[in-house]
Amino acid sequence: MKTMKSIRFGLMMATMFGGAAVAQDGEPITIGIPVGLSGANSVVAPAVVQSSELAVEQINAAGGILGRPVAIQVVDDGSGATGAQSAFNTLVFQDDVDVLISMETSAARNAGLPIVEEGEKPYIYTSFYEGRSCSPNMFVNGWVPEQQVPPVVEKLMADGARRFFLIGSDYAFGRGMLEFSRQYIESKGGEIAGEEYLPMDGSDWTAIISNLRGSGADAVITSTAGGAPNVTLTKQLRAAGNAIPYANLAVDEGTAKAMGADATGILISASYLTGIDNPENKAFIEAMTAKFGADMRTPNDLSVPQYEAIYLYKAAVEKAGSTETDAVLAALPQVSFKGPRGEIAMSRQHHAPLTMYLGEVQADGSVKIVTHLPDVDPGAQCPDL
Amino acid sequence: MALLLDIATTAALLFIVAAGLFVIFGVLKIINFAHAAWLTIGAYTTVLATGMGLDPWLSLPLALLVGGLLGALTEVAIVRPLYRRPLDAILATWGLGVVIVQLITLGFGRDMQMPPALMGGTVNMLGTPYSSYRLFLLAAAVVLGVVFVLVLERTRLGLNAQAVIMNETLARALGMNTGRVRMITFMLGSAIAAVAGVLLTPLSSVDPSMGISWLIGAFMLVMVSGTSVAALALACLCFGAAQVLVSTWVSPILGSVTVAVLCAVMLRLHPKGFARD
Numbered sequence: 001m002k003t004m005k006s007i008r009f010g011l012m013m014a015t016m017f018g019g020a021a022v023a024q025d026g027e028p029i030t031i032g033i034p035v036g037l038s039g040a041n042s043v044v045a046p047a048v049v050q051s052s053e054l055a056v057e058q059i060n061a062a063g064g065i066l067g068r069p070v071a072i073q074v075v076d077d078g079s080g081a082t083g084a085q086s087a088f089n090t091l092v093f094q095d096d097v098d099v100l101i102s103m104e105t106s107a108a109r110n111a112g113l114p115i116v117e118e119g120e121k122p123y124i125y126t127s128f129y130e131g132r133s134c135s136p137n138m139f140v141n142g143w144v145p146e147q148q149v150p151p152v153v154e155k156l157m158a159d160g161a162r163r164f165f166l167i168g169s170d171y172a173f174g175r176g177m178l179e180f181s182r183q184y185i186e187s188k189g190g191e192i193a194g195e196e197y198l199p200m201d202g203s204d205w206t207a208i209i210s211n212l213r214g215s216g217a218d219a220v221i222t223s224t225a226g227g228a229p230n231v232t233l234t235k236q237l238r239a240a241g242n243a244i245p246y247a248n249l250a251v252d253e254g255t256a257k258a259m260g261a262d263a264t265g266i267l268i269s270a271s272y273l274t275g276i277d278n279p280e281n282k283a284f285i286e287a288m289t290a291k292f293g294a295d296m297r298t299p300n301d302l303s304v305p306q307y308e309a310i311y312l313y314k315a316a317v318e319k320a321g322s323t324e325t326d327a328v329l330a331a332l333p334q335v336s337f338k339g340p341r342g343e344i345a346m347s348r349q350h351h352a353p354l355t356m357y358l359g360e361v362q363a364d365g366s367v368k369i370v371t372h373l374p375d376v377d378p379g380a381q382c383p384d385l
Numbered sequence: 386m387a388l389l390l391d392i393a394t395t396a397a398l399l400f401i402v403a404a405g406l407f408v409i410f411g412v413l414k415i416i417n418f419a420h421a422a423w424l425t426i427g428a429y430t431t432v433l434a435t436g437m438g439l440d441p442w443l444s445l446p447l448a449l450l451v452g453g454l455l456g457a458l459t460e461v462a463i464v465r466p467l468y469r470r471p472l473d474a475i476l477a478t479w480g481l482g483v484v485i486v487q488l489i490t491l492g493f494g495r496d497m498q499m500p501p502a503l504m505g506g507t508v509n510m511l512g513t514p515y516s517s518y519r520l521f522l523l524a525a526a527v528v529l530g531v532v533f534v535l536v537l538e539r540t541r542l543g544l545n546a547q548a549v550i551m552n553e554t555l556a557r558a559l560g561m562n563t564g565r566v567r568m569i570t571f572m573l574g575s576a577i578a579a580v581a582g583v584l585l586t587p588l589s590s591v592d593p594s595m596g597i598s599w600l601i602g603a604f605m606l607v608m609v610s611g612t613s614v615a616a617l618a619l620a621c622l623c624f625g626a627a628q629v630l631v632s633t634w635v636s637p638i639l640g641s642v643t644v645a646v647l648c649a650v651m652l653r654l655h656p657k658g659f660a661r662d
Contacts, residue, residue: 042495043495043496043497170638196637197637197638198637198638198641199638199641201597201598202598202637202638202641203588203589203598203599204395204398204628204641205637206391206394206395206629206632207391207628207629207632207633207637207640208632208637210387210388210391210633211633213387214387227497227590227592228497228589228590228592228594228595229590230590231497231499231590232588232589232590235502235587235588235589235590236588238505239502239505239516239518239519239587239588240507240515240516240519241506241507241514241515241516255497258496258497258499259499260499260501262502
């Protein structure tokens with residue numbers, strides 16, 4: 001059943017660009033990318049692989065890292081713990097890669113982390129997540145609840161909402177996000193009208209929606225598992241005629257677009273939206289379009305951090321002057337990279353302050369950026385690091 | 386009021402989803418584990434039909450046709466040799482379900498599909514605005530139930546089906562073409578399941594594995610209902626009510642396993658379930 005798919009990509013690129021004015025001698029620096037090509041993440045993983053390919057192609061064309069070419073090694077982790085164990089083992093001990101950079105489910109990350117520590121490799125985790133995962137070997141450049149929730153709550157409150165109803169899928173990420181939302185709303189003087197969860201494979205939200213209607217809430221915030229539960233909940237909310245302000249902490253731009261009329265008016269909060277207006281984002285989207293054409297997967301809040309993380313690793317290796325794990329780990333918090341999401345540095349307890357964008361889904365499916373909060377601090381994620 | 390409507394429409398949804406499985410199990414005594422795949426096929430019929438610019442409502446008759454044809458094909462190719470080996474039939478239909486889901490994944494990708502909804506909006510029910518689509522489902526379930534009873538009681542096919550249910554050897558000895566009765570039954574069951582899939586699209590995400598989450602509930606309900614339409618309707622109403630009440634007052638997480646747990650308890654205490662005979 002399990003498909004193990006490995007791609008030796010960078011080497012090929014290195015030979016293609018070998019004739020150009022680039023120094024590409026020596027052993028390639030290999031970046032291991034364990035990612036969910038099958039399972040729950042299979043919808044988003046292709047975009048992550050594409051942005052990695054672009055980063056590596058650009059770096060090699062510009063002379064590699066310390067004059068060495070860069071290669072990537074993609075391994076399917078099946079989006080879960082078991083697959084991640086074998087994927088991380090393969091990359092760390094068999095392929096002996098120099099670094100691991102990837103987005104993963106929380107279960108896969110937790111399974112892979114001990115292997116990274118045992119193999120003494122640097123690891124950059126590029127997914128947003130529920131927060132507070134700490135390891136001397138791991139750096140994170142995606143958002144945590146402390147960064148994603150405040151813009152949403154503040155916008156809803158500015159529009160007059162006081163009583164909030166929270167709906168989620170019953171798993172670590174869903175509960176973690178809503179737990180933080182509840183504390184944040186209460187600290188801002190708001191009220192929680194209700195908080196309800198359905199199992200991840202649940203498909204009938206009827207009773208929760210009736211409780212929402214009866215609760216007198218004037219805004220609803222949801223944090224479901226991505227994909228099916230998110231769509232099912234949104235459809236049923238809309239079918240029930242629910243028209244109160246609706247913020248969805250788990251929907252990405254592509255899904256919102258595909259949902260059509262049902263998504264209109266949904267608030268989403270992200271560190272990356274395709275509509276971000278800066279030269280880096282324009283250049284990134286142009287390069288993606290040029291490289292992948294019609295096959296391009298829409299860049300998202302997972303694939304862009306992946307792209308930036310590869311550049312952050314490049315900066316750290318150049319600062320350290322080597323790919324030695326200790327030297328790279330010491331350099332990682334000190335370097336920064338200006339990418340599509342702005343200036344990124346993983347300087348706060350292995351996490352990154354991020355500019356957060358608040359988007360509102362328009363009737364035509366596009367996402368309009370309503371407001372943004374610059375440099376939102378991730379808070380005390382790992383006080384011991 | 387909203388609670389009563391929730392109970393009625395939840396029961397209706399359970400009835401619609403379980404109906405196709407019920408027809409096949411009731412007459413053929415075969416548990417069709419490809420049922421989930423048939424729901425998915427119905428939903429993807431909507432995706433195809435609306436993709437070609439057809440009205441979403443047209444996908445109902447289309448799914449009936451597609452489900453029926455594929456059902457007939459399945460009966461002839463896979464199920465026919467297995468009537469005397471019900472355990473093998475479970476394996477075969479389960480395998481068929483896996484194959485169908487993979488074929489759909491190959492054809493459409495893993496991504497979710499977003500066909501336009503059949504109908505939206507709400508209706509004012511005694512002061513409570515309520516989803517008009519859920520009310521439509523309630524009507525659809527009632528119509529489906531009435532048609533079931535009429536077909537069974539008032540038509541040649543229903544009479545033949547009852548004969549096959551009661552004593553197949555005798556039915557065949559009396560010159561009845563029991564093979565044809567079986568094929569038509571399987572066709573009908575598949576067609577109804579595909580239509581149920583279409584009816585799910587406004588409430589559920591449409592992706593290759595969408596049917597799975599509905600399978601266990603439908604399976605349990607059919608187990609406690611045996612061969613009686615009235616028993617199935619009663620089971621859907623009782624367990625649908627239990628699900629809504631537990632979800633509303635206790636916890637939606639417990640509510641989502643209520644149907645499975647209650648059915649298991651019932652089968653333990655009263656093996657015939659809601660069936661009288």
